[in-house]
Amino acid sequence: MQKKSSSGSRQHRIPPEIGGIQVNFCKKPTCANYGVPASQRISRGRNAIKDNYTIVASGKGLPILKCHECGEHPPMKSNSGIDEEQQRLSGYLTPPPEPCCVNVACQNHKAGIYSSPTTYASFGKTSAGGQRYRCKLCGKTLTISKPTSRQRVSHKNRLVFSLLMNKVPFRRICEAAEINPKTLYDKIDFLHRQSQAFIAHRERKLLEGHHLRRVYVGVDRQDYVVNWRQRQDKRNIQLSAVGSADNETGYVFGMHLNYDPSLDPDLVEANAEKIGDCDLASPFRRYARVWLSCDYMRALLRSTLRSPGRDLKTDIAGTYRQAIDREDVEEFETPDATVRLPVDGMQIHAEYTLYAHFFLLKRFFGGIEKVRFFLDQDSGMRAACLGAFQQEIKSRRCDAFYVRINKDLTIDEKKQALAASRKVFRAVREQEADLTDSEIRLKLIKKSMASMSEIGQWKDRWLTHPFPNMSEPEKAICYLTDYDDYDDDHQAWLYNKASLHAIDCFFMQVRRRLSLLERPYATASSARRMWHGYSAYNPKSIVKLLDIFRAYYNYCLKGQDGRTPTMRLGLAKGVVSLEDIIYYQN
Numbered sequence: 001m002q003k004k005s006s007s008g009s010r011q012h013r014i015p016p017e018i019g020g021i022q023v024n025f026c027k028k029p030t031c032a033n034y035g036v037p038a039s040q041r042i043s044r045g046r047n048a049i050k051d052n053y054t055i056v057a058s059g060k061g062l063p064i065l066k067c068h069e070c071g072e073h074p075p076m077k078s079n080s081g082i083d084e085e086q087q088r089l090s091g092y093l094t095p096p097p098e099p100c101c102v103n104v105a106c107q108n109h110k111a112g113i114y115s116s117p118t119t120y121a122s123f124g125k126t127s128a129g130g131q132r133y134r135c136k137l138c139g140k141t142l143t144i145s146k147p148t149s150r151q152r153v154s155h156k157n158r159l160v161f162s163l164l165m166n167k168v169p170f171r172r173i174c175e176a177a178e179i180n181p182k183t184l185y186d187k188i189d190f191l192h193r194q195s196q197a198f199i200a201h202r203e204r205k206l207l208e209g210h211h212l213r214r215v216y217v218g219v220d221r222q223d224y225v226v227n228w229r230q231r232q233d234k235r236n237i238q239l240s241a242v243g244s245a246d247n248e249t250g251y252v253f254g255m256h257l258n259y260d261p262s263l264d265p266d267l268v269e270a271n272a273e274k275i276g277d278c279d280l281a282s283p284f285r286r287y288a289r290v291w292l293s294c295d296y297m298r299a300l301l302r303s304t305l306r307s308p309g310r311d312l313k314t315d316i317a318g319t320y321r322q323a324i325d326r327e328d329v330e331e332f333e334t335p336d337a338t339v340r341l342p343v344d345g346m347q348i349h350a351e352y353t354l355y356a357h358f359f360l361l362k363r364f365f366g367g368i369e370k371v372r373f374f375l376d377q378d379s380g381m382r383a384a385c386l387g388a389f390q391q392e393i394k395s396r397r398c399d400a401f402y403v404r405i406n407k408d409l410t411i412d413e414k415k416q417a418l419a420a421s422r423k424v425f426r427a428v429r430e431q432e433a434d435l436t437d438s439e440i441r442l443k444l445i446k447k448s449m450a451s452m453s454e455i456g457q458w459k460d461r462w463l464t465h466p467f468p469n470m471s472e473p474e475k476a477i478c479y480l481t482d483y484d485d486y487d488d489d490h491q492a493w494l495y496n497k498a499s500l501h502a503i504d505c506f507f508m509q510v511r512r513r514l515s516l517l518e519r520p521y522a523t524a525s526s527a528r529r530m531w532h533g534y535s536a537y538n539p540k541s542i543v544k545l546l547d548i549f550r551a552y553y554n555y556c557l558k559g560q561d562g563r564t565p566t567m568r569l570g571l572a573k574g575v576v577s578l579e580d581i582i583y584y585q586n
């Protein structure tokens with residue numbers, strides 16, 4: 001009778017709210033329905049309860065909302081799916097339980113050794129170097145062992161850490177450190193646990209919200225290929241991570257792969273089958289957040305490939321068109337017959353990872369005065385940002401922009417673009433000698449603001465940024481949260497800040513420093529079948545290496561100013577050494 005109870009969840013008109021999460025509302029910031037979810041119940045006849053939304057079907061029975069105010073069609077999402085994903089991403093922030101007296105009958109069983117230190121007396125050390133304590137009430141002893149105590153050849157941890165962060169392929173690491181592959185994988189697990197514990201300790205301070213007043217955060221995605229493992233099945237797995245970095249300090253707040261290593265696909269698929277999950281519309285499923293094999297089969301039927309345009313404007317228009325062509329505008333994964341789902345752990349629908357990513361950022365940015373987001377042009381990212389930060393946007397503490405960069409220019413074209421903009425700049429300086437450089441910048445941006453172009457069916461207005469640089473040679477910006485309440489100077493200043501440089505810089509370092517992630521994801525389907533020398537076989541390794549690398553990048557890697565992102569952010573006074581992470585103890 002499982003099946004009945006599950007399809008019974010369709011008695012909800014929209015997916016129910018959970019843990020304060022309800023994202024099923026219009027995402028147009030200036031619409032009266034922005035932040036107002038669709039009603040759970042409606043009725044007809046006299047005293048009818050009417051709603052601000054109608055539920056309509058798009059494509060094959062996927063229910064979506066239609067906003068009566070502005071006519072937008074926001075797709076529905078499972079709030080519990082977002083909540084589950086958010087818990088997965090933020091799990092590392094939960095403080096580990098404190099050690100306490102092991103005797104369940106003792107009153108000290110609930111008294112942590114750090115929060116009530118006077119109830120324990122220190123009691124020497126173990127032969128492995130662990131600290132022993134004795135409970136003053138019942139006399140039982142407990143030991144706090146060193147983090148490296150279960151590590152074989154622990155003196156090699158530093159070497160392995162350093163080689164991993166410097167693009168040495170796994171086989172070469174084994175050779176250089178004289179360890180076998182099993183030991184290497186154990187060490188990666190260990191370094192992952194240590195980095196997560198270390199970074200969590202620092203980031204819990206971010207949650208208290210005392211460190212930041214303003215942040216300018218770039219958000220983008222990076223795609224990865226996971227190699228096929230058997231000759232009979234040469235399809236690769238294609239995964240994508242969303243990352244956010246502060247443009248001022250370079251600090252990376254999160255780098256999240258759309259893959260949950262903890263799920264067992266056999267168990268999940270079997271249970272989904274039993275409860276008839278695939279018969280339900282996806283936002284109402286128990287497993288709304290994961291790619292089930294039924295999703296994959298449906299996606300194959302409508303597989304299309306992205307075809308990039310020639311110039312920035314056709315590219316921007318093309319991206320809007322592709323979003324409309326999709327059944328759900330917020331989805332961006334387009335699997336075809338050359339890719340498959342993971343066999344160990346499960347792929348997550350990338351929009352759910354995006355929503356969860358922004359809900360985690362919302363926790364980090366709780367105490368911040370102003371948050372500005374610069375997003376890659378992606379409908380899913382826009383919905384996740386405007387969905388999670390709805391209150392902050394409405395109260396004008398948060399703004400969001402699309403930033404689109406033409407990366408296909410040749411070096412010569414980049415140089416030309418740069419030279420042209422310098423010429424314009426010089427011309428203004430000659431005419432108006434009393435203006436400072438930043439005043440000239442503002443003046444030119446305001447001039448661009450007067451000639452913005454409307455692109456795509458949402459008539460978004462795009463500004464061409466007048467100051468290209470070599471990493472962002474041709475840049476267009478669209479202000480997504482325009483309430484027309486800033487004066488021209490303020491708005492021009494925000495356009496001037498629009499950039500994805502910090503997150504791009506991190507992405508570039510991922511490719512340069514992690515041998516498993518060197519290869520970008522190929523769009524041509526012939527290239528998708530290729531087997532890449534150093535690419536990952538197991539997505540679990542990608543998750544771990546990205547986590548380790550985020551800790552290393554934020555805390556250990558100095559920039560040209562001799563400081564790490566964490567130092568610039570004010571979370572650390574000095575450069576953190578690899579040993580600080582390896583020997584970190586909660």
Ligand SMILES: [Zn+2]
Pocket residue numbers: 026027028031032033034067068069070071072
């Ligand atoms: Zn609306």
Ligand SMILES: [Zn+2]
Pocket residue numbers: 101102103106107108109135136137138139140
């Ligand atoms: Zn005790």
